[in-house]
Amino acid sequence: xxxxxxxxTGNLKKALAGLRRINLDGLRWRVFDAKGQVLGRxxxxxxxxLQGKDKPTYAPHVENGDMCVVLNAKDISVTGRKMTDKIYYxxxxxxxxxxxxxxxxxxxxDPTEVIRKAVLRMLPRNRLRDDRDRKxxxxxxxxxxxxxxxxxxxxxxxxxxxxxxxxxxxxLIRAQKKEQANRAAAESAKDEEDSKTAKAEVKV
Amino acid sequence: xxSFASNFRGAHLRLNRMITQQVRRAFVSSHRDRGRQKRxxxxxxxxxxxxxxRIYKVFDSYSKLIHNLYKNELILNRKMLAQVAVLNxxxxxTISNKIKTIN
Numbered sequence: 001x002x003x004x005x006x007x008x009t010g011n012l013k014k015a016l017a018g019l020r021r022i023n024l025d026g027l028r029w030r031v032f033d034a035k036g037q038v039l040g041r042x043x044x045x046x047x048x049x050l051q052g053k054d055k056p057t058y059a060p061h062v063e064n065g066d067m068c069v070v071l072n073a074k075d076i077s078v079t080g081r082k083m084t085d086k087i088y089y090x091x092x093x094x095x096x097x098x099x100x101x102x103x104x105x106x107x108x109x110d111p112t113e114v115i116r117k118a119v120l121r122m123l124p125r126n127r128l129r130d131d132r133d134r135k136x137x138x139x140x141x142x143x144x145x146x147x148x149x150x151x152x153x154x155x156x157x158x159x160x161x162x163x164x165x166x167x168x169x170x171x172l173i174r175a176q177k178k179e180q181a182n183r184a185a186a187e188s189a190k191d192e193e194d195s196k197t198a199k200a201e202v203k204v
Numbered sequence: 205x206x207s208f209a210s211n212f213r214g215a216h217l218r219l220n221r222m223i224t225q226q227v228r229r230a231f232v233s234s235h236r237d238r239g240r241q242k243r244x245x246x247x248x249x250x251x252x253x254x255x256x257x258r259i260y261k262v263f264d265s266y267s268k269l270i271h272n273l274y275k276n277e278l279i280l281n282r283k284m285l286a287q288v289a290v291l292n293x294x295x296x297x298t299i300s301n302k303i304k305t306i307n
Contacts, residue, residue, distance in 0.1 A: 056256035056289045060248065 015145050018134045027135075028066045029146065030154045034115065035075040037156065039082075043118035045156060046070065050132045051123065063128045069146060070138040074111040078103065088117065112138040249286035256289035260296055262304075272303045 030049055034042055052058050052065035078086065086103040106114055115138050123129050137144070164172065208230075209216065209223045216226045254266035263269040278299070288295050 053251060054255050054258060056252050056259065056286075056293075058248075058251050058255055 029149045029151045030066050030068050031151050032070045032154050034070055035072040039076050039078050046119045047122040063131045067135050069144055071142050073115050073138050073140040111140045246283050249283035252286040253289055260293055276303050
């Protein structure tokens with residue numbers, strides 16, 4: 001019950017859309033914080049929770065996944081050059097109309113769509129997919145209108161980060177050394193200025 | 205054969221030609237699916253055991269659990285005892301503790 005102002009009256013409708021359609025509320029509300037998470041790895045965890053595959057009462061014909069609330073969607077990160085180079089393609093159906101959009105532009109337009117696409121494409125394509133989509137609520141900021149529900153934060157499982165390849169590691173070390181050199185140069189420049197001003201004061 | 209088809213839909217239960225076809229198809233799919241049933245249920249049990257081990261026990265996954273079970277020759281636990289996971293989670297704890305102590 002934080003002092004989070006109900007600051008998104010416009011999106012409130014979208015956030016609460018179709019809540020009535022979702023049947024059982026024996027479901028938990030899991031909160032995912034996307035800040036600093038890698039896009040695909042977060043999305044696969046969300047997809048597992050959304051299908052209800054982390055419950056021992058899983059049944060493939062029944063939709064029993066938990067409600068997933070994702071916060072800070074605009075702070076999601078991707079590795080490599082995907083920010084500029086990952087392109088979403090879609091075809092409108094008319095001949096020659098293959099449209100594309102880059103991740104960067106999509107994040108500017110609507111950062112929630114990035115996560116939503118990632119998760120939806122990880123769910124099995126069956127009749128339960130739309131219901132699962134309805135259970136997924138994504139917010140680009142950190143505020144959501146669900147404060148009166150019993151929310152449970154989701155702890156991401158520990159990740160095994162792959163060891164850096166030698167060339168990448170060398171590049172990283174070079175970049176660090178460069179930073180240190182720059183910082184040292186900046187400090188020495190500051191010291192010179194300070195000493196100059198000190199001399200000026202002394203003279204005066 | 206007409207009586208076998210007595211709960212089919214529309215023309216499939218009234219017209220002789222359709223009855224013969226549909227009854228044949230029904231037998232074929234039932235034969236095929238009896239084999240499939242075994243596969244499907246085993247899949248379901250495995251998913252359920254996986255979920256249960258991730259929630260309750262210290263074994264991080266189904267694969268590790270099964271590996272430990274086989275190592276300790278607890279062959280009694282067929283996949284069917286995913287029922288154990290659903291109904292009696294406490295027994296899962298006892299099983300896992302037994303495995304760990306033997307280990």
